[in-house]
Each structure stands twice: as C-alpha cells, then as structure tokens.
Amino acid sequence: MSTAVEPRDAAGADGWGLAPRLTSEEVWRELGRASFAVVGHVTPEGRPRSSGVLYMIADHRMYVVVAADSWKARHIGIGGQVSVTVPIRRGGLMSLLVPIPPATVSFHGTAVVHPAGSLEGGAVGRKLARMPPSERRASCRVIEIVPEGWFVTYGIGVSLMRLRVPDLARSRVPVA
Numbered sequence: 001m002s003t004a005v006e007p008r009d010a011a012g013a014d015g016w017g018l019a020p021r022l023t024s025e026e027v028w029r030e031l032g033r034a035s036f037a038v039v040g041h042v043t044p045e046g047r048p049r050s051s052g053v054l055y056m057i058a059d060h061r062m063y064v065v066v067a068a069d070s071w072k073a074r075h076i077g078i079g080g081q082v083s084v085t086v087p088i089r090r091g092g093l094m095s096l097l098v099p100i101p102p103a104t105v106s107f108h109g110t111a112v113v114h115p116a117g118s119l120e121g122g123a124v125g126r127k128l129a130r131m132p133p134s135e136r137r138a139s140c141r142v143i144e145i146v147p148e149g150w151f152v153t154y155g156i157g158v159s160l161m162r163l164r165v166p167d168l169a170r171s172r173v174p175v176a
Contacts, residue, residue: 030088
C-alpha cells in the first residue's frame with residue numbers, strides 16, 4: 001500500500017528550506033508543456049523495452065502516435081501496462097553554460113492501442129491529427145495512456161539550488 005509523502009513547506013534547519021507542496025494540476029501542467037517521454041513496456045516474452053516517444057496531453061491522458069507495425073503498438077497492445085518518464089528541461093540560458101539535469105515526472109499506467117481514426121472528432125482528435133505526417137495518418141496507431149497511482153517527480157517546483165539535495169527535490173503527488 002502506498003503512503004503519501006507529507007508536504008514540506010517550512011524552512012529547514014539546514015538553511016536550504018524545503019520543497020513546496022506540488023499539486024496534481026501543477027504536474028499535469030508541466031507534462032502539457034513537454035512533448036518527449038520514455039515509455040517502458042514488456043514484450044510478450046517478458047523482456048523489458050523502452051522507447052522514446054513524442055506525446056500530447058488531453059483530459060488527463062497521454063496520447064502517443066506510433067506506426068501500426070511498431071514494437072510499441074504490438075507489445076503495448078498485448079500487455080497494456082507501461083511506465084513513463086518525462087524529462088523536463090530546466091535552467092534556461094544557464095543550461096548552455098553549465099550542465100543542468102532535467103527535472104523528471106515518472107508514473108505507471110494503463111495503455112490502450114487504438115486504430116487510426118478511432119479518436120477523430122472533438123478536441124483530442126483535432127490535436128492528434130496534427131501529430132503524424134499526413135501520409136501516415138491512415139496507417140498509424142494511437143496509444144492512450146492513463147496514469148495511475150502517483151506521479152513521482154524530481155526537480156519540479158524547486159529552485160536549481162535545491163536540485164542538489166535529493167530529499168528537497170523529489171516529491172510524490174497523487175495522479176488525480
């Protein structure tokens with residue numbers, strides 16, 4: 001059984017201060033600003049795989065467009081369970097001078113592979129139509145990922161100085 005990590009909002013005795021409380025809406029907003037994720041899944045033989053994907057967020061779901069004959073479409077369609085990690089760029093111009101690791105949001109969820117065109121219509125369908133090149137729209141698959149449980153974050157909502165202290169930089173936030 002998972003337990004929540006209590007929010008920290010008072011200054012710490014070490015002078016660093018403590019991480020502000022994140023809300024699920026703040027995490028969803030960060031996910032909506034990014035577009036790249038690493039999706040982990042398991043093959044039918046039980047072998048782990050991970051793939052970089054471009055995605056979009058709509059209605060608290062992640063949508064990924066993939067080729068119909070891809071490993072992602074075949075394996076995720078069979079297993080239905082995925083893990084996702086989204087790196088979120090930090091540091092602005094400073095990151096050009098000093099290596100700054102990205103912040104991250106990780107979660108697990110249930111994935112459903114939809115045939116091309118099955119999500120047409122509505123706001124989600126219009127956004128999805130812009131993702132693949134026009135010549136691939138009819139032959140692609142759409143993976144819909146519904147996060148479950150908790151978002152596990154690192155570096156979201158904290159200063160660059162606090163990134164150096166793992167206990168201050170990480171957080172667990174309910175997906176809901």
